[in-house]
Amino acid sequence: MYVSHLECSKCGLHLEPHKIAQLCPTCGAPLLVRYDLAKVKASFSKDALARRKHNLWRYRELLPFQDETSIISLGEVMTPLIPLEKLARSLGATGLYLKDEGLNPGGTFKSRGAAMGVTCAAELGVKAIAMPTNGNAGAAWSIYCAKAGIDAYIVMPVEAPSITRSECAIAGAKLYLVNGLISDAGKIIARAVSKNKWTDASTLKEPYRIEGKKTMGLEIAEQLGWEVPDVILYPTGGGVGIIGIYKALLELREIGWIGDKMPRLVAVQSEGCAPIVKAWEEKQAASEFWPDSSTIAFGINVPKALGDFLVLDAVKQTGGCTIAVSDEEVLHDQAELARTEGLFICPEGAATLSAYKRLLNSGWIKSGEKTVLLNTGSGLKYPNTVRVDVPVLEPSEDIPG
Amino acid sequence: MYVSHLECSKCGLHLEPHKIAQLCPTCGAPLLVRYDLAKVKASFSKDALARRKHNLWRYRELLPFQDETSIISLGEVMTPLIPLEKLARSLGATGLYLKDEGLNPGGTFKSRGAAMGVTCAAELGVKAIAMPTNGNAGAAWSIYCAKAGIDAYIVMPVEAPSITRSECAIAGAKLYLVNGLISDAGKIIARAVSKNKWTDASTLKEPYRIEGKKTMGLEIAEQLGWEVPDVILYPTGGGVGIIGIYKALLELREIGWIGDKMPRLVAVQSEGCAPIVKAWEEKQAASEFWPDSSTIAFGINVPKALGDFLVLDAVKQTGGCTIAVSDEEVLHDQAELARTEGLFICPEGAATLSAYKRLLNSGWIKSGEKTVLLNTGSGLKYPNTVRVDVPVLEPSEDIPG
Numbered sequence: 001m002y003v004s005h006l007e008c009s010k011c012g013l014h015l016e017p018h019k020i021a022q023l024c025p026t027c028g029a030p031l032l033v034r035y036d037l038a039k040v041k042a043s044f045s046k047d048a049l050a051r052r053k054h055n056l057w058r059y060r061e062l063l064p065f066q067d068e069t070s071i072i073s074l075g076e077v078m079t080p081l082i083p084l085e086k087l088a089r090s091l092g093a094t095g096l097y098l099k100d101e102g103l104n105p106g107g108t109f110k111s112r113g114a115a116m117g118v119t120c121a122a123e124l125g126v127k128a129i130a131m132p133t134n135g136n137a138g139a140a141w142s143i144y145c146a147k148a149g150i151d152a153y154i155v156m157p158v159e160a161p162s163i164t165r166s167e168c169a170i171a172g173a174k175l176y177l178v179n180g181l182i183s184d185a186g187k188i189i190a191r192a193v194s195k196n197k198w199t200d201a202s203t204l205k206e207p208y209r210i211e212g213k214k215t216m217g218l219e220i221a222e223q224l225g226w227e228v229p230d231v232i233l234y235p236t237g238g239g240v241g242i243i244g245i246y247k248a249l250l251e252l253r254e255i256g257w258i259g260d261k262m263p264r265l266v267a268v269q270s271e272g273c274a275p276i277v278k279a280w281e282e283k284q285a286a287s288e289f290w291p292d293s294s295t296i297a298f299g300i301n302v303p304k305a306l307g308d309f310l311v312l313d314a315v316k317q318t319g320g321c322t323i324a325v326s327d328e329e330v331l332h333d334q335a336e337l338a339r340t341e342g343l344f345i346c347p348e349g350a351a352t353l354s355a356y357k358r359l360l361n362s363g364w365i366k367s368g369e370k371t372v373l374l375n376t377g378s379g380l381k382y383p384n385t386v387r388v389d390v391p392v393l394e395p396s397e398d399i400p401g
Numbered sequence: 402m403y404v405s406h407l408e409c410s411k412c413g414l415h416l417e418p419h420k421i422a423q424l425c426p427t428c429g430a431p432l433l434v435r436y437d438l439a440k441v442k443a444s445f446s447k448d449a450l451a452r453r454k455h456n457l458w459r460y461r462e463l464l465p466f467q468d469e470t471s472i473i474s475l476g477e478v479m480t481p482l483i484p485l486e487k488l489a490r491s492l493g494a495t496g497l498y499l500k501d502e503g504l505n506p507g508g509t510f511k512s513r514g515a516a517m518g519v520t521c522a523a524e525l526g527v528k529a530i531a532m533p534t535n536g537n538a539g540a541a542w543s544i545y546c547a548k549a550g551i552d553a554y555i556v557m558p559v560e561a562p563s564i565t566r567s568e569c570a571i572a573g574a575k576l577y578l579v580n581g582l583i584s585d586a587g588k589i590i591a592r593a594v595s596k597n598k599w600t601d602a603s604t605l606k607e608p609y610r611i612e613g614k615k616t617m618g619l620e621i622a623e624q625l626g627w628e629v630p631d632v633i634l635y636p637t638g639g640g641v642g643i644i645g646i647y648k649a650l651l652e653l654r655e656i657g658w659i660g661d662k663m664p665r666l667v668a669v670q671s672e673g674c675a676p677i678v679k680a681w682e683e684k685q686a687a688s689e690f691w692p693d694s695s696t697i698a699f700g701i702n703v704p705k706a707l708g709d710f711l712v713l714d715a716v717k718q719t720g721g722c723t724i725a726v727s728d729e730e731v732l733h734d735q736a737e738l739a740r741t742e743g744l745f746i747c748p749e750g751a752a753t754l755s756a757y758k759r760l761l762n763s764g765w766i767k768s769g770e771k772t773v774l775l776n777t778g779s780g781l782k783y784p785n786t787v788r789v790d791v792p793v794l795e796p797s798e799d800i801p802g
Contacts, residue, residue, distance in 0.1 A: 054455045054479070074743050075481025075501050078455070082476040086548075100476050103504050106745070107781050147487075147743035153800060158793060166787035170739040170780070176800060177793045184796035192800045338571040342475050342548035344507070379571070380508050380781050386567035392559060392578045395585035399554060399577060399593045 002061050004036045006207055009310055018066060020124050022205050030204035030307055032247070033064045033211050041255040046226070054078040056112055056215035062251055063116065064211045070123040072148045074105035076115060079216075081223040081372070087340045087353075093360055095370040097229070098337075099220060102345060102378030106167065108299075109216065109241060109376045110140035116212030117201060118144035126150060130193050131201040132185030134237065134299050135164030136377060141201060142173035153198060155185040161298060163381050181293065183303055203238035204307045210244045217248030220372055221258055228263045230369035231320075231359075233352035235376055236267040236276055237300035239311035245374075246314035263372070265320040267311055268355040270295035274324035275304060276311055281322075285309050296327045296385060297347040299376060321364065329354035334385060346382050349375030403462050405437045407608055410711055419467060421525050423606050431605040431708055433648070434465045434612050442656040447627070455479040457513055457616040463652055464517065465612045471524040473549045475506035477516060480617075482624040482773070488741045488754075494761060496771040498630070499738075500621060503746060503779030507568065509700075510617065510642060510777045511541035517613030518602060519545035527551060531594050532602040533586030535638065535700050536565030537778060542602060543574035554599060556586040562699060564782050582694065584704055604639035605708045611645045618649030621773055622659055629664045631770035632721075632760075634753035636777055637668040637677055638701035640712035646775075647715035664773070666721040668712055669756040671696035675725035676705060677712055682723070686710050697728045697786060698748040700777060722765065730755035735786060747783050750776030 006015040010029030015021060021031050044061040052058040055076040057068075065071065081099050088096035101109035118141065121129060130153035131141060138154040145152040152173040156164065157180060168175040178185045186202060193200045200206065221228055228249060234242040242265055252258045269277050273293035279286060290303040305311065315322060327347075334350035337343050352373040359365040379385070393399070407416040411430030416422060422432055445462040453459040456477040458469075466472065482498050489497035502510035519542065522530060531554035532542060539555035546553040553574040557565065558581060569576040579586045587603060594601045601607065622629055629650060635643040643666055653659045670678050674694035680687060688709040696702050706712065716723060728748075735751035738744050753774040760766040780786070794800070 073483075075483040075504065077478040077481065077504055080476025080478065082474075100506075103476065103478055103506070105501075105504070105743075107508070107779065143739070143743040143745060145743075146740055155794070155800070163781055163784050165789045165791060166784050167745055167781075169789045169791065170736055170745055170787045171743060172740040174800075175789075175791050177791055178796060179793060180796040187796065188794060188798070188800060195799075335571055338544070339547055339573040342473075342506075342544035342546075342572060344544060344568055344571055378508065378781070380564055380568075380779070383564050383567050386571045388566045388570045388576075390566060390570065390576050390578055392580060393556070393589060395579060395581040395588065397589070398596075399556070399575075399589060 001066065002035045002040045003064050004034050006031045007034045018124070020126060020199060021207055022200055031207040033207050035062060035251065037251060037254045044255065046257065056115065056212065059215055059218050062218065064208050065119045066123055070119055072115065072119045072122055072144055074111070074143060074147060076105060076111065077103060078219055079103045081220060082343070084341050087337065090340065091357065091360060093367040095368055096356070097371065098343065098373045098375050099216065100343065101376050106140045106143055107378035107381050108136040108140065109213070110137045112212040112215055113137070113209035113240060114140035114144040114212070117141065117206060117209040118148050118150065120208040121150060121199060122148040126199045128153065128198045129201040130189050130198040132182050132189045134182050134301060135160035136299060136381065139164040139167035142168040142171040145173065146171040153192065155188050157181055157185060159298065161381050181301065181303060203240055210240050210247065213241045213244030214248040216241060216374065217245035218252070221249065221252055226258055228258055228261060229372045230263060231266060231365055231371040232263045232374060233266045233268055233355050233371065234374045235297065235300050235348040235351045236269050236311060237302035238305045239267070239276070239307050241374065242267055242314055243307055243310045246318065262318045265314050265318045266355060267315050267322040268351050269322065269324045270297050270300055270351060271324045271326045273301050273303060276308055277322040277324045279308065279312060280315065285312060297330055297351050299346070299348045300351070323355045323358060325351050325354035325358065331385060334379065344379035345375040346377040346379055347385055349373065349377065402467065403436045403441050404465050405435050407432045408435045419525065421527060421600060422608055423601055432608040434608050436463060436652065438652060438655045445656065447658065457516065457613065460616055460619050463619065465609050466520045467524055471520055473516065473520045473523055473545055475512065475544060475548060477506060477512065478504060479620055480504045482621060483744070485742050488738065491741065492758065492761060494768040496769055497757070498772065499744065499774045499776050500617065501744065502777050507541045507544055508779040508782050509537040509541065510614070511538045513613040513616055514538070514610035514641060515541035515545040515613070518542070518607060518610040519549050519551065521609040522551060522600060523549040527600045529554065529599045530602040531590050531599040533583050533590045535583050535702060536561035537700060537782065540565040540568035543569040543572040546574065547572040554593065556589050558582055558586060560699065562782050582702065582704060604641055611641050611648065614642045614645030615649040617642060617775065618646035619653065622650065622653055627659055629659055629662060630773045631664060632667060632766055632772040633664045633775060634667045634669050634756050634772065635775045636698065636701050636749040636752045637670055637712060638703035639706045640668070640677070640708050642775065643668055643715055644708055644711045647719065663719045666715050666719045667756060668716055668723040669752050670723065670725045671698050671701055671752060672725045672727045674702050674704060677709055678723040678725045680709065680713060681716065686713060698731055698752050700749045701752070724756045724759060726752050726755035726759065732786060735780065745780035746776040747778040747780055748786055750774065750778065
C-alpha cells in the first residue's frame with residue numbers, strides 16, 4: 001500500500017513496484033522493496049498497531065502486498081521473546097532473551113519469508129515457483145504454495161533434515177533431492193527456471209521473502225517497547241534474516257518509532273562453513289565460496305551467499321561482528337538450554353548461544369547488555385541432534401532405585 | 402486468585418484449595434478446581450481481557466495459580482483458529498475452522514496442561530512429578546519441569562513417537578520405555594509414586610492440568626467473538642481436553658460471557674481404540690478396557706480413560722455424539738488437509754476431519770454449521786505418517802520434463 005519502488009541493492013537502479021521481479025536486470029544483485037516512508041510516518045501509529053492481531057500482517061504499512069484479501073495465511077503468530085533468566089544468571093549476566101521462531105507454522109522462521117513471498121506471488125499471478133533449499137525454506141514455501149494453489153518445485157540436498165522432505169511431499173510439492181549441497185541444488189533450479197515459466201524463489205532472487213523476514217526485527221522492537229536491544233545474534237547461512245532485521249530497524253528509525261541507536265548485529269556461522277566470518281576478518285566486502293562445508297547446523301551450511309555483501313554491510317554499519325562456533329559447542333549449548341530453560345531449539349539457534357558465551361567471555365558483550373538470541377526453528381525438526389540412551393522396562397518391572 | 406475449593410467430580414466432596422491434591426480421598430475420582438464465579442463475574446471484564454497478552458495466562462481469573470510471579474512459561478501463544486474455506490467448499494460446506502494446537506511450545510496441546518500443572522506444582526513446593534504418557538504429554542511436562550527445576554519421571558510405550566523421547570531426554574527428564582501400552586506405563590508409575598515422594602501427574606490424577614486444557618475452550622469462544630460454534634470435534638484419548646473445553650464453556654456461561662447455547666461436543670476415537678464410542682452406543686455411563694488397541698493416531702490409543710464418565714457426560718449434556726474413524730481415513734484426510742490448506746497436522750487432529758466428513762454425509766452436521774476441528778499437534782512430530790518417494794538427482798542432472 002505504501003510501496004514506492006523496487007531498488008537494486010548494489011547499483012541503485014529503480015524498478016516499478018508490484019511486478020514479478022527477480023535479480024537486478026542491470027547488475028544481477030538482489031532487489032529491495034522501498035516504501036514511501038514519509039507517508040507511512042504520517043499515517044501509521046503505534047496506537048493503531050496495538051489494536052491489531054498479533055501476527056506479522058499487523059505491520060502492513062511496511063509490507064509489500066497490495067490487498068489484505070490476498071493474504072495467504074497458515075495461522076501465523078507473534079513469536080515469543082523469552083527471557084533466559086536462569087541461564088543468564090549461571091553465566092553471570094542479565095538481559096538475555098531468545099526470540100523463538102520455532103512457534104511459526106512449520107516450526108521455523110522460514111514461514112515468514114514464505115508467507116510474504118507466496119502472498120505477493122499469488123497477488124502477481126505467479127503459477128509456479130522453484131527453489132533450492134537446505135530443507136526448511138522448501139518446506140515452508142511448499143505449505144504456503146499449497147494454500148495458494150501455486151506449484152512448488154523444490155530441490156534439497158539428500159542430507160537435509162528428513163522431516164522437511166515429508167513436509168514438502170505431503171503438501172504436494174514437486175520434490176527432488178540432490179547428491180550435493182544447496183549450491184548444487186541452486187544450479188539445478190537455475191537451469192530449470194530458465195527453461196520453464198517458473199518464478200525463481202531462491203534466497204534473495206525475488207524481493208518479497210526478505211520483507212517477511214523483516215518482521216522479526218519489527219517484532220523484536222515492538223516486544224521491547226520500541227527500545228532496541230544492545231546486541232542481536234543471528235545464525236547466518238543465506239543471511240536474509242539479518243539483512244531483513246537491519247532493513248526493519250532502518251525503516252523504523254526513518255518513521256521515528258525508534259531512536260538513532262542500532263543493536264550491534266552479529267553474524268554467527270559454523271566453523272565448518274564460515275565464509276562470511278572469513279570475509280569479515282579479511283576486511284573483504286564479499287565472501288568466497290567455502291569448499292567442503294559441513295556442520296550439524298544444517299540450515300547455515302551455505303558455502304556462498306548471494307547477499308553476503310549485505311550481511312557484511314549490516315554488521316559493519318551497526319558496529320557488530322562475526323563469529324564461528326564449533327559443532328561441539330552447538331550440541332552442548334542446545335542441551336544446556338533445554339535442561340535449564342526447557343527450550344528445545346534447533347542447532348542453528350543454539351549456535352547463537354555458543355557465540356554469546358564466547359563474546360561474553362571476551363568482553364565484547366558486557367554482562368548487563370540486552371541481548372537477543374535469534375532461534376530460527378524448533379528442535380523437533382532435528383531429532384538426530386539428541387542422543388537418547390533409555391532403559392526399556394517390562395510391564396512387571398519397576399523404575400529402579 | 403478466585404479459586405474457592407476443589408470438588409470431587411463423582412461424589413461431590415469439597416477439599417481445601419491450593420494444596421497438592423491427587424484423586425478424591427473418598428471415592429478415587431478426579432478432582433476439579435472450583436471458582437467463586439460470582440466474584441469473577443463482578444471483577445473480570447472482556448475489556449480488561451482485550452488489553453492482555455495473547456496467551457493462556459490472560460484468563461488468570463479462571464485459572465488456579467495464586468501469583469503471577471509463579472508462572473512457568475515457555476513462550477505460549479494464543480493458537481490460531483484457522484478458517485478452512487477451500488476444504489469446506491470442496492465438501493459443499495461452510496463455517497469450518499481448525500484450532501491449531503501445533504503452534505504451542507513442544508508442538509502440541511499438551512503444553513497447556515503442563516504449563517498450568519507445573520506452575521501449580523512449583524507454587525505448591527512439589528520437587529518431583531511422575532507420569533505415564535503416549536509421548537507428547539511426557540515431553541511437555543519434561544520441558545516445563547526443566548524450567549521449573551522439578552524432577553520429572555516419565556514412562557512411555559516403546560511405540561510412542563520417537564521425537565518425544567528426544568524431548569524428554571534433552572530436557573533432563575528421567576525417562577523409561579515400557580514394552581506395552583500407556584496402561585502398562587500407568588501401573589509402573591502408580592507403583593513408583595506410592596514408594597517415593599513424587600506427585601502423580603497422570604491424566605486427571607491431579608486437578609490442575611485440566612485447567613490448562615480448559616483454555617482451549619476459552620480461546621475458541623474469544624476468537625469467535627464470544628459466540629460459541631455449533632459443533633466442536635475433539636480427538637479423544639484420555640479426554641482431558643474435551644472435559645476441559647466443556648468446563649470452560651460452563652464457566653463462561655456462568656459469568657455471562659456467552660449465552661445458553663452450547664456447542665455439540667463430539668468425541669472422536671479410532672476404530673482401533675474406541676472404548677468411549679462403545680460405551681456411548683451401549684448407553685453406558687463409563688467405558689470398559691479396550692483390549693489389543695492399536696491406531697496410527699497414537700495419542701488417542703488409550704484403552705481405558707479415568708475420566709471416561711466425564712467425557713460421556715459432556716457429550717450427552719451438549720447433545721453431541723461419539724464416532725470412530727479408521728486409520729485409512731485419517732491418513733487420507735491428513736494428506737488432503739496438507740494439500741488443500743497447507744496445514745501439516747498430526748493424525749489425531751486429522752481424525753476430526755474424517756469424523757466431520759462422516760457427520761456431514763449423515764446429516765448430523767448441517768453444511769452451514771460453524772464447526773471447529775481441534776488439531777492437537779503438529780505433523781512434524783509424526784514423520785512416519787508421510788510416505789515419501791522422491792527422486793535423487795546428481796548435480797549435473799536436470800529436473801525431468
